[in-house]
Amino acid sequence: MYKVFVNDKPLFLTNEISKETNFQIFLLESIDIKQLIVKMFQNKIQKAYLYHPDEKQIMKTLKSKIPVNKAGGGLVYNKKGEVLFIFRGGKWDLPKGGTEKGEEIEETAMREVEEETGVNKLTVTKKLQKTYHVFKRSGNYKLKITHWFEMHSDFDGIPFGQIEEGIEKVAWIHPNEMSEILKNSYENIKLLFEEEKLTK
Structure with missing residues (x-):
């Protein structure tokens, strides 16, 4: 199953139908994906399942309907075990950007971690999951597929936000403060931390 966030609302691409009743279920062959995305952006649909026996086919169809932006991002730990966050647009996020x-x-x-936060001396320790979200820019919808990597950094300077990317602040967040920070973050970022908990 793929979890795609549309305006921070979940759209599940699935080949299994569960008995949850509060989700609207759409069949791939009978739905206009673009219209579904528009309705989710307009808050007319809060969460939905998009069903087809072959879930890869759903992703393929989605990619054929809206342009794809490929991005890379980092979940960066320092020597103290703190995680690097950026604050932009009123929410906490992780550094990432297009290829x-x-x-x-x-x-x-x-490169994006370094450009957006000034933090260098990075080592990739493992590949994390990909996240998917649909965003709207200049009236057009795009699907952003972000490949995430867990990284460690020996950087001991003061991180700074990339002004032209609208980053207001950069902070190392202690694990004890994480749940508070994640309350004001994006759903796809929360997913990464769920995965981290499972693998730690």
């Missing part, structure tokens, strides 16, 4: 031509996705993730 440049000829770049490996891991290189993108490391």
Whole structure:
């Protein structure tokens, strides 16, 4: 199953129908995906399942309907076990950004962390899951697929936000403060921390 966030609301691409009643269920062959996304952006639909026996086919169809942005990002730990967060647009987020031509996705993730926060001396320790979300820019909908990497940094300077990316502040967050920070973050970021808990 794929979990795609549309305006921070979940759209599950699935080949199994569960008996949950508070989700609207749509069949891939009988729904206009673009219209479904518009309705989710307009808050007319809060959460939905998109069903097809082959869930890869649903993702393929989604990618054919709206342009895809590929991005790389980092869940960065320092020597104290704190996690690097950025604050932008009123929410806490993790550093990430789009790939440049000829770049490996891991290189993108490391470059974006450094550009957005000033934090360097990075080592990738493992690949995390991909997250999917639909955003709207200049009236157009796009699907952002972010490849996440867990990283460690020996950086001991003061991180700073990339102004032109609208980053208001950068902070190392202690594990004890994490649940508070995540209350004001995005659903796909919360997913990464659920995964971290499972693997730690």
